[in-house]
Amino acid sequence: MSETFSRRGLVGAAAFGAALLGVSLWAYHLGGSLAGTPVGGAELAATPAAQQTAPNGESIYVGNCASCHGAAAAGGMGPELKHTAAWSDADFAEAVLHGKAQGRELAPVMPRFESLGIDGTTPPTEAQLQALHAYLKGL
Structure with missing residues (x-):
């Protein structure tokens, strides 16, 4: 055959x-x-929590999103993301955390980062989500 x-x-x-x-x-x-x-x-140096910097939206995007959504969020295997700039922070968080956007379920290939975690272990913090959303708004 x-x-x-x-x-x-x-x-x-x-x-x-x-x-x-x-x-x-x-x-x-x-x-x-x-x-x-x-x-x-090389060994990692421990950084006290007080000295940690604010989350960087670009590095979060590059490490978690760019492989599917493209380097400039213009699309690739996943859709372009520039339209998410108009979303509220709550709508954006719902899409990233649970794979639901504007009343619809996103494709199964879209990771549900609440269970997967941004760093592979823990769900993203509100600060990380806001930094990521701000980065996309700036594109």
Whole structure:
């Protein structure tokens, strides 16, 4: 039996594979960081909570969203995100945390970050969500 694959199907499969590779590399790096030794082998210096800086929306986007939504949120495997600038912070949080936007369920491939976590372990904080939303508003 001979099967043919459409160009769209092959492109989709390639994009999915690239996203999977990106997530795998990120998880590998995160695992080393959580263990106390980054991938490069240097020890992590503990930073007191009082000295931590405010969340950076761009770095949150690059680490969690860009592989699907594109470097400038113009779309890729996932849809473009520039329209989210008009959303309220509550609507934006609902989409990121629960995969629900404007009364509809987002695609299953969209991570539900409340259970997945931004850093792979904990749900994003309100400050992280606001920083991410502010970054998208600025694009």
